Amino acid sequence: MENLRLYLGTYNVGTSTPDDKLNNFLGLPSDHKTDKLQLPDIYVLSFQEVKAQPQNMLLDALFDDPWTYACREILQEFNYVKIKSVRLQGLLLNIYCLRKHLLNIREIESEYTRTGLSGMWGNKGAVSARLSIYGCSLCFVNSHLSAHDHQLKDRIEDYNSIIKDQEFHVGETTEIFFHDYVFWMGDLNFRLHEELDETPEEIEKVIGKNDLKKLFLYDQLRYVMKKGEAFSELTEQDPDFPPTFKFEVGTSKYDHKRRPAWCDRILYRVNPDNYENVTLKVDQLSYRHHPSYLLSDHKPVTAEFNIKIPAKHLKLSTGLSADQVFSDYSERIVEFDKVVSWTQDEENTAKYKITQDIPSTKEDWIGLFKENFSSLDDYVTYEYVSKCSTPTSEAKSPMKGASSKNELKYDITFSELPNRCRGNYCLVYFSQSDDKVISVLGISNSFPVVKNDSD
Numbered sequence: 001m002e003n004l005r006l007y008l009g010t011y012n013v014g015t016s017t018p019d020d021k022l023n024n025f026l027g028l029p030s031d032h033k034t035d036k037l038q039l040p041d042i043y044v045l046s047f048q049e050v051k052a053q054p055q056n057m058l059l060d061a062l063f064d065d066p067w068t069y070a071c072r073e074i075l076q077e078f079n080y081v082k083i084k085s086v087r088l089q090g091l092l093l094n095i096y097c098l099r100k101h102l103l104n105i106r107e108i109e110s111e112y113t114r115t116g117l118s119g120m121w122g123n124k125g126a127v128s129a130r131l132s133i134y135g136c137s138l139c140f141v142n143s144h145l146s147a148h149d150h151q152l153k154d155r156i157e158d159y160n161s162i163i164k165d166q167e168f169h170v171g172e173t174t175e176i177f178f179h180d181y182v183f184w185m186g187d188l189n190f191r192l193h194e195e196l197d198e199t200p201e202e203i204e205k206v207i208g209k210n211d212l213k214k215l216f217l218y219d220q221l222r223y224v225m226k227k228g229e230a231f232s233e234l235t236e237q238d239p240d241f242p243p244t245f246k247f248e249v250g251t252s253k254y255d256h257k258r259r260p261a262w263c264d265r266i267l268y269r270v271n272p273d274n275y276e277n278v279t280l281k282v283d284q285l286s287y288r289h290h291p292s293y294l295l296s297d298h299k300p301v302t303a304e305f306n307i308k309i310p311a312k313h314l315k316l317s318t319g320l321s322a323d324q325v326f327s328d329y330s331e332r333i334v335e336f337d338k339v340v341s342w343t344q345d346e347e348n349t350a351k352y353k354i355t356q357d358i359p360s361t362k363e364d365w366i367g368l369f370k371e372n373f374s375s376l377d378d379y380v381t382y383e384y385v386s387k388c389s390t391p392t393s394e395a396k397s398p399m400k401g402a403s404s405k406n407e408l409k410y411d412i413t414f415s416e417l418p419n420r421c422r423g424n425y426c427l428v429y430f431s432q433s434d435d436k437v438i439s440v441l442g443i444s445n446s447f448p449v450v451k452n453d454s455d
Contacts, residue, residue, distance in 0.1 A: 003306045004133070005285075007040035010142070010185040010264050012048040014249065014296035015090075018070040025290050025300050032077050039078060040304065042133075043096040045071055046142030048187040049296075052089040064375075068094055076374035083376050083440075086110040086127045091186075093127045093142040104331055106132040106439040113165040115145070115158040126162045126186070130170065130179060134309050136280075137170075139179040143186040149259065152220055155189060159230040169435035177233055180280055181307055182269040184234055187245075187298065190221035191261040200256040207242045207260060215243075219262060234267040237303075241289040244299040252291055264289075266303040278310040333358055334429040334442025337409075342425070342449045344417055350427055350444065351392075353409045358441070362386040363432040366412055371424035371446045376438075380425070381418060388413050421449045 009025060023030045026045075029037065047067050064072060065087070071094065072082055080096040083105060087093075091112075097105060108131045115125040126143035143162060146154035166176055173179050192203070196218040206215050216222070216238065224230045243260035247253060254260050270282045285304040293300055337351040350366075364386065367379030383389075389412045412427075427444040 002134075002309045004042065004309050005038065005040045006042050006044065006183070006305045006307060007302065008044045008046075008140075008183055008185055008266050008305070009300060009302040010046045010048075010187070010266060011293075011300035012144070012187040012245075012264065012296055012298035013067060014049050014298065015051045016249075016295035017051070017066045019295065020293065021074070022070055023074060024292060025302065026071065026074060027302065027304070028074060028078060034078065039098065041098055041101060043071075043075060043080065043094075044140045044183065044185075045094045045096075046140075046185050047092040048142070048144040049090045050087075050092045065092065067092065072096070072374055076372075081374055081376065084108050084110060084129045084131070085375075085377070086112065086129055088112040088114070088125060088127045089123055091125065091127045091142055091144055093129055093140065095129055095131070095140065097133075101133060102440050103443065104134050107170045107437050108439065109168050109170060109435070109437045111166040111168065113162045115161055124158065126166070128166055128176065130168055130173060132170070136181065136307075136309050137173045137179040138307075139168075139173070139176050139182045141176065141182070141184040141186070143184065143188065145187070145189045147189050149191045149194060152190075152224070155220075156224055156230045169433065169437055177269065177271075180271055180274050181282065182234070183266065183305075184231070184268070185266040185301075185303075187263050188221060188265050189263050190219065190224075190265070191263070192259055193218040193220050193223055198259075200254065200259045203243075203260050204254050204256075207254075212240065212242060213238075216262070221262070221265060231267060234269045236265060236267040237284050237287045239265075239287060239289075239301075241287075241301075244289050244301055246297045247294075247299065249297055250294050252294065255297060264298055264301040266301060268305065270307070275310055279308075280310075281308040282306070332442050336427055336429075336442060336444035338445050339427070339447040341447055342414075342417065343452050344419070344421060344449060345452050346416065348414045348417065350412050350414075351409055352412065352429065352442065352444075358431065361431070361433060363434060365430050365432065367428050367430065368414065368417070368421075368425055369428055371426055373426075376428075376430075376440070379428070380421060381414065383412060383414055385410075385412065385429075417449060424448050 075096050079099045081099050082096050084095040110129045112127045113125045124144050128141040130139040145158040168174050225232050243262050245263040246255045246258040248255045270280050272280045283306040287303045289299045289301050333356045342348040365382050365384050367382040389410045392409050424446045426446050429442040431439040431441050
């Protein structure tokens with residue numbers, strides 16, 4: 001077994017924009033020193049109430065929204081790459097991984113569910129993303145459920161609507177809870193049960209005495225979990241931090257317009273027996289709030305986990321077999337020949353080979369990226385394999401004692417590059433199904449794009 005470390009965060013930002021560095025929220029030092037820090041393998045960051053006016057949505061479709069940009073700016077300094085971003089009005093979910101894991105991530109897919117106005121409006125609902133890493137399937141859900149103390153029934157209905165509505169297109173993981181690991185986070189909006197007949201001021205006094213366990217006995221989320229009405233498939237560590245809602249914006253003082261409550265939560269599920277002779281497991285390392293952030297009437301909440309990933313018996317492209325621990329192996333299904341350089345204002349070509357028998361689709365594509373790209377969305381240009389790639393049969397010298405065989409390679413041709421191309425680049429091969437399920441299958445070496453000598 002091998003561990004992967006996950007860092008999850010949820011923050012209802014109340015339509016604000018980040019004006020403070022988010023290092024604390026991300027658990028990262030501001031001086032970028034990581035000598036004594038074990039970096040998470042994956043970050044999953046969820047936001048609610050991101051500003052969603054039409055002009056903002058248009059800009060965010062072309063560029064990263066301010067929250068994604070602020071997090072990405074920090075994470076790229078630690079060599080993270082954004083592999084997925086999914087948005088539904090004010091709901092936003094971003095997934096980042098360390099660059100070393102890119103070639104072991106497969107079948108990235110997202111879903112969303114509207115629950116506002118009986119499913120007609122996306123101010124409430126859920127966005128989710130699933131992926132496979134080293135053969136294990138993970139699903140992440142960010143939801144914003146119905147508000148107010150008395151709408152407990154609506155929150156239960158929201159949850160069950162999301163469970164029924166979301167459907168993926170990958171093998172045996174078509175539903176959320178079919179995955180090996182599930183993590184559910186967001187502004188779930190569960191309040192203190194109405195049986196607790198106390199005012200906001202009285203509840204704040206209990207919080208001031210740090211009598212949180214007594215208060216948590218009235219938590220609505222735990223109430224519905226125990227009754228099996230919602231979230232009973234998941235597990236949550238008891239929060240040992242005070243309620244994260246509702247605060248006066250710009251302060252850490254509770255706003256007495258609402259009773260304080262633990263609205264912002266992170267839960268998980270593991271299906272331990274999905275593999276023979278292996279037991280999957282989650283170890284929760286932390287669960288905390290971040291009271292220094294004052295932009296919203298909520299405080300952000302984060303949690304860290306170690307998840308167990310089983311070792312895998314891999315057949316290497318050499319024909320030899322070896323037991324490999326997942327994290328020590330990069331599975332290049334597509335291998336590029338070394339690219340020396342490309343030239344501006346000319347057609348350029350690259351050679352690659354397929355090292356495993358995989359079905360190609362008309363949607364497969366190869367993108368040109370800056371050398372140290374920090375997002376899978378940041379391609380400079382791309383070409384579809386089906387349109388611009390041609391097979392070339394190259395004789396391969398047979399190994400002693402082996403039968404002679406031809407190895408099928410491909411040439412991919414890119415038309416003239418954009419004028420803005422400067423510096424070093426690389427090529428990335430994406431497999432993409434008709435259902436928009438994406439896998440990263442190969443990355444080329446870094447190479448310079450140079451000017452034409454005749455210019």
